[in-house]
Each structure stands twice: as C-alpha cells, then as structure tokens.
Amino acid sequence: MTTPLIEMKDVVKSFGRHHILRGASLTIEKxxxxxxxxxxGEGKSVLLKHIIGLMEPDSGQILFEGKEFKTMKKAERxxxxxxxxxxxxxxxxxxxxxxxxxxxxxxxxxxxxxxxxxxxxxxxxxxxxxxxxxxxxxxxxxxxxxxxxxxxxxxxxxxxxxxxxxxxxxxxxxxxxxxxxxxxxxxxxxxxxxxxxxxxxxxxxxxxxxxxxxxxxxxxxxxxxxxxxxxxxxxxxxxxxxxxEANHDALTGLGTPTQLERRFEQEMELQKQQESNFSLMVFTVENLEEINDKVGHVAGQTMVKNFAAWLQQHLRPNDTCSRYGMAKILAVLPNTTRKDAQKVCSKLARAARGEKITDAELYPGFCFSVSAGFAEATDDSPIDTVLAAAESRENMLYAFRITK
Missing domain, CATH: 3.40.50.300 (P-loop containing nucleotide triphosphate hydrolases)
Structure with a gap:
C-alpha cells in the first residue's frame, strides 16, 4: 500500500470557544x-490552510509523504x-x-x-x-x-x-x-x-x-x-x-445525473411490470480537450451548451436527456429497442451535418467530434452496466463531425 501524499489524522482546531475542526481525517493521493x-461555515478553508501549513492544529497530525509536519525543521518546512x-x-x-x-x-x-x-x-x-x-x-x-x-x-x-x-x-x-x-x-x-x-x-x-x-x-x-x-x-x-442539487444542469439546461438515474429506475420498474423496452444512449465529445487548447475553455463549454440544446430539440419529447460528465450526455429512451435506438442515432447523425455549433473563430481543420452509442436495458441491469454496453466498441457506431 502506497503512502498518501498528504494525510490528516484526527485534526482539531478551535478559535476560542468556536470549534471548527473536530477530529478531521483526510487522505490526499498524489x-x-x-x-x-x-x-x-463548516471550516473547509480552515482545512485548506492546515494542509498548506498556514495554520497548525490544536491536536492531531498532518503528514506529508508519511512525515509529520510539526516534526520538520524550518528548512524542511x-x-x-x-x-x-x-x-x-x-x-x-x-x-x-x-x-x-x-x-x-x-x-x-x-x-x-x-x-x-x-x-x-x-x-x-x-x-x-x-x-x-x-x-x-x-x-x-x-x-x-x-x-x-x-x-x-x-x-x-x-x-x-x-x-x-x-x-x-x-x-x-x-x-x-x-x-x-x-x-x-x-x-x-x-x-x-x-x-x-x-x-x-x-x-x-x-x-x-x-x-x-x-x-x-x-x-x-x-x-x-x-x-x-x-x-x-x-x-x-x-x-x-x-x-x-438544482432542477437542471446550469450549463446545458438538461437534467441532472440524479434525475436521469431516477428515470432509468422508473423505466426499469415499468419493464418488469409491463415487459416494455427501453434503451440508453450516450453522446461523448471526443475532442473537447483539443478545442479547449485551440480556442479556449469558454468557447469549448459554449459548444457543449449549444450541442446539448441541439440534441434536446432533435430527441423525442418523451426522451430524458441529462449531462453526465464534462463531455458526456446520456439519454433514456422509453419504449425503445436496440434497433429503434439505432434508427434514432442514425437520424441524429444525418441531422447534425452542416449544423452550426459555434460563433467562435475556428482553427484550420476544426471539427466538433461526438461519438454516439446505445444499448437496450435488460434483466434488471444497473445503469453503469447498460452505460458500459452503450460505450462498447460494438455499440459505439456513430460519429457526428460538425465542422462549422
């Protein structure tokens, strides 16, 4: 087992009668x-100041690579x-x-x-x-x-x-x-x-x-x-x-991950009760880091926002769409088999051609590259299992390349 980069053990800190940290223990890995x-008001900034050495605890230990801070000599500190x-x-x-x-x-x-x-x-x-x-x-x-x-x-x-x-x-x-x-x-x-x-x-x-x-x-x-x-x-x-938790994702206006997971569970219950089908679709911006590097992070996030708005307009009214990561959007498609989901994906890929995704000054060879995959939910599978299937090579069949 490797030694943590930073470790706080039972750290206590008070200011007069005001107790801030009451035995806080935390590990930070390199x-x-x-x-x-x-x-x-819980003392998060006070905790940071202990980590950086601007404050010392009333009791407890702070260790860096296994060595306690208070035992270090001035030059070491x-x-x-x-x-x-x-x-x-x-x-x-x-x-x-x-x-x-x-x-x-x-x-x-x-x-x-x-x-x-x-x-x-x-x-x-x-x-x-x-x-x-x-x-x-x-x-x-x-x-x-x-x-x-x-x-x-x-x-x-x-x-x-x-x-x-x-x-x-x-x-x-x-x-x-x-x-x-x-x-x-x-x-x-x-x-x-x-x-x-x-x-x-x-x-x-x-x-x-x-x-x-x-x-x-x-x-x-x-x-x-x-x-x-x-x-x-x-x-x-x-x-x-x-x-x-907000009612929606502040950047995209889509649902939150928790809301999507609740919808997934609801559809799973319907599947068991009524033998209905539903599928999960995943969209991943594959070159967001490149876009951030070339035209800046604000422009990159604006493109994600614009793509999310376009996606919401082109999915069906009963589909639930949520942001699920910095560059990932998930959609739950009710009453949808894998074959139906493939048709939806194909239709979206055609609609994306020529779509305008940004007003930013673009760089030579620019494209907004989105991969899309899908999987049908079966056998009471958890969402992580269905998502992994949707992201597998056999199901990640579509790529949207928006070039302007």
Missing part, C-alpha cells in the same frame, strides 16, 4: 483531484511549502500590476532565477493558458473568467506539485464556471499536479474529481470516489446532496 464539499500553490477565492491579483507582473511575482519573490529565465517561464505559462495577448493589461480590464485564468497561471508558474483551489468558481456564470472546472481538469492532466479543491458546485465537481470528501460538523463524514458519495445511504450525505 496526482489526483480531490474536492472537499460541505455546507458554508520551507522546502515543503515551495511545492504548493494556492488559487484564492477572489483571485487576489494586484490591481497596480499588469497581468505579466502578477504572473511573474512568485518567481521574483523567490529570487532564484535571472530576469531572462523569469521572462521565459512566464511567457511559457501565459502561452499555455492563452494569456499571451493580455500581458500588458491590468486586472481591472479583465473579465471574471480571465482573472481566474491569470490566477491559475500565477499558481502554476513555479511548477508546483500541489495546487489548492478555494471556491474557484465563485461569482461566475454557468459557462465560465464550467470553463474553470474544465481548466482545472485539463491542466491537472497536462502538468501532473495534485489538486485540492473546495467547492459548492454539485454535481459539476464530481465530473472532474477522482476523490470527494464531505466535511460536516468539523469532521470528514465520508470520502471516496464521486459515485461512492452519490450512492451513499447516509441520511446526512443524501440530505446535503439533495439540498445542493
């Missing part, structure tokens, strides 16, 4: 996105902190500095690189995050989403191993919220850092996280894969998730 959820970066809730950009100066600041403060080396490092990060054209602008001239990207560039310019995101989507509209989530996911894969995210954005954060932990009453009530949290029978967990 190279993963871990998201901490929970009600406002300094070296450890150099492995972290922090993306603040309000971006914390300096208004008197240009974008370039904001991004370069951590390198200048370290004083380890020459002016030329700093310029090269900053230029590389700004180019990777598509900020190369705004280096001379000031934060007051930028949109909220662009400020978030500058803050991320500043966090990544030191080549950190661990990046902490404190409510990174606060104050953004649905497209830009999802663009930030997409950025975190894409850049985590690209640069390989470990991400720790504090967020209220449910279910969106489930799409980008390998692990989710819920903080409640000062303790980590549950931690595990997103599906483990969503399927938990704990009444506190379920009550929190229901309270946070």
């Amino acid at each position: 190279g993963e996105v871990t998201t901490v959820i929970g009600k406002s 300094k070296q450890l902190r150099s492995r972290f970066s922090y993306v603040f809730q309000n971006t914390a950009l300096f208004d008197s500095m240009t974008v370039y100066e904001n991004v370069a600041l951590p390198l200048k403060e370290k004083g380890e690189l020459s002016k030329k080396e700093i310029a090269e490092r900053v230029a590389t990060r700004m180019d990777q995050l598509d900020l190369h054209e705004i280096g001379n602008k000031f934060p007051s001239q930028l949109s909220g989403g662009m400020k978030k990207r500058v803050a991320l560039a500043r966090a990544l310019v030191t080549n950190p191993e661990i990046v902490l995101f404190d409510e990174p989507t606060t104050g953004l509209d649905p497209i830009r919220k999802n663009a930030v989530h997409s950025m975190i996911s894409d850049y985590q894969k690209k640069f390989g850092f470990t991400a720790i995210v504090v967020s209220h954005e449910i279910p969106d954060v489930f799409f980008i996280s390998q692990k989710v932990a819920m903080l409640d009453e000062g303790q980590i009530l549950i931690q595990g894969a997103p599906q483990d949290i969503q399927q938990s029978k704990d009444p506190i967990v379920q009550g929190f998730l229901r309270g946070m």
Whole structure:
C-alpha cells in the first residue's frame, strides 16, 4: 500500500470557544483531484490552510509523504511549502500590476532565477493558458473568467506539485464556471499536479474529481470516489446532496445525473411490470480537450451548451436527456429497442451535418467530434452496466463531425 501524499489524522482546531475542526481525517493521493464539499461555515478553508501549513492544529497530525509536519525543521518546512500553490477565492491579483507582473511575482519573490529565465517561464505559462495577448493589461480590464485564468497561471508558474483551489468558481456564470472546472481538469492532466479543491458546485465537481470528501460538523463524514458519495445511504450525505442539487444542469439546461438515474429506475420498474423496452444512449465529445487548447475553455463549454440544446430539440419529447460528465450526455429512451435506438442515432447523425455549433473563430481543420452509442436495458441491469454496453466498441457506431 502506497503512502498518501498528504494525510490528516484526527485534526482539531478551535478559535476560542468556536470549534471548527473536530477530529478531521483526510487522505490526499498524489496526482489526483480531490474536492472537499460541505455546507458554508463548516471550516473547509480552515482545512485548506492546515494542509498548506498556514495554520497548525490544536491536536492531531498532518503528514506529508508519511512525515509529520510539526516534526520538520524550518528548512524542511520551507522546502515543503515551495511545492504548493494556492488559487484564492477572489483571485487576489494586484490591481497596480499588469497581468505579466502578477504572473511573474512568485518567481521574483523567490529570487532564484535571472530576469531572462523569469521572462521565459512566464511567457511559457501565459502561452499555455492563452494569456499571451493580455500581458500588458491590468486586472481591472479583465473579465471574471480571465482573472481566474491569470490566477491559475500565477499558481502554476513555479511548477508546483500541489495546487489548492478555494471556491474557484465563485461569482461566475454557468459557462465560465464550467470553463474553470474544465481548466482545472485539463491542466491537472497536462502538468501532473495534485489538486485540492473546495467547492459548492454539485454535481459539476464530481465530473472532474477522482476523490470527494464531505466535511460536516468539523469532521470528514465520508470520502471516496464521486459515485461512492452519490450512492451513499447516509441520511446526512443524501440530505446535503439533495439540498445542493438544482432542477437542471446550469450549463446545458438538461437534467441532472440524479434525475436521469431516477428515470432509468422508473423505466426499469415499468419493464418488469409491463415487459416494455427501453434503451440508453450516450453522446461523448471526443475532442473537447483539443478545442479547449485551440480556442479556449469558454468557447469549448459554449459548444457543449449549444450541442446539448441541439440534441434536446432533435430527441423525442418523451426522451430524458441529462449531462453526465464534462463531455458526456446520456439519454433514456422509453419504449425503445436496440434497433429503434439505432434508427434514432442514425437520424441524429444525418441531422447534425452542416449544423452550426459555434460563433467562435475556428482553427484550420476544426471539427466538433461526438461519438454516439446505445444499448437496450435488460434483466434488471444497473445503469453503469447498460452505460458500459452503450460505450462498447460494438455499440459505439456513430460519429457526428460538425465542422462549422
């Protein structure tokens, strides 16, 4: 069993009579996105500050690669902190500095690189995050989403191993919220850092996280894969998730994953009672990372939104359609055999030809590539089994290539 990158054991923290953390235990694995959820005022930001070493616990342990933080010497602590970066809730950009100066600041403060080396490092990060054209602008001239990207560039310019995101989507509209989530996911894969995210954005954060932990009453009530949290029978967990769940997906206007799963279960009951058929259809944007890289995450999420609207218009009135991931949409088709689902898919593929998906400035060779698969639900199979069948090679038969 590998040693976790970061481990909190029974951490307690109080401010006077106000108890914030009451024995919180959490493990962070290297190279993963871990998201901490929970009600406002539960101490999620305090937990982050303990992880980065800005606060020390009243009792309990915080270990990094198996070594307790409080036993480290001053030089060790300094070296450890150099492995972290922090993306603040309000971006914390300096208004008197240009974008370039904001991004370069951590390198200048370290004083380890020459002016030329700093310029090269900053230029590389700004180019990777598509900020190369705004280096001379000031934060007051930028949109909220662009400020978030500058803050991320500043966090990544030191080549950190661990990046902490404190409510990174606060104050953004649905497209830009999802663009930030997409950025975190894409850049985590690209640069390989470990991400720790504090967020209220449910279910969106489930799409980008390998692990989710819920903080409640000062303790980590549950931690595990997103599906483990969503399927938990704990009444506190379920009550929190229901309270946070919207009536529809904010980006696409489609249903939520929970709503689709309920519809799936309803159709499964009808199948048993009336021997009716139903099928599951899955649509996956195959080149979303390429689109994000070429024209930006906001444009990429706008295309997902536009495709979802087009799909909803072209599916049948009784079909239930929900967003099921950053680049995935699922549809439950009642009274539909596999053969019927194939006909629906074929009809959609024909209708997609020549469809306009974006007003963004496109790049040479652009296409919006969507794969589509389908499977008939049988034998009381759970949704994960039917989805796996729909995504199998034998059923993933269609590709929509929208080129303008």
